[in-house]
Amino acid sequence: MSVVRRFRPENRLAKLLETPGGVSVGQALSKASAALESIRESCMQALDQKLVVLANMAARPANAARDEAMYLLANEIFNESGSFGLSELSAAAYSLCTLLDSEDRSGTRAATIRVHIDSMRALRHPDMAGDQAARAAVLEGLRNLTARHIEPLLTEEPST
Secondary structure: OOOOOOOOOOOHHHHHHHOOOOOOHHHHHHHHHHHHHHOHHHHHHHHHHHHHHHHHHHHOOOOHHHHHHHHHHHHHHHHHHHHOOOHHHHHHHHHHHHHHHOOOOOOOHHHHHHHHHHHHHHHOOOOOOOOHHHHHHHHHHHHHHHHHHHHHHHHOOOOO
């Protein structure tokens, strides 16, 4: 007969919140926000560098390994930009991930990837990328481009 053991790692934040005189939720969020702000500049530089690397990768011939590496990098951009309030950049990176994850290998796919990367570069600086309506239109355009590449794959009948 085997014994079931359950292991629960200690959650320091939960422990602090439960401790009398501990940190309040508001204080914890303030400290987290301050810590995030303290690394903002270095993270923005890293995002810029990742966009350059992504563009260089897109210039190489397409293959599964390149697409996987681009997907991972776009996913990092998606996560990091969202953490710093760059929601439009995050949405564009998500759209690129969706495109890269598809099995579409059409001739227009390379151009669609480049459009995504160029848009991501512009959206990295929302203050210079136009007003909110213009940025929303760019995101809608990216979603439509991605959908054009994915929808045929979803609606095709399996070959016999």
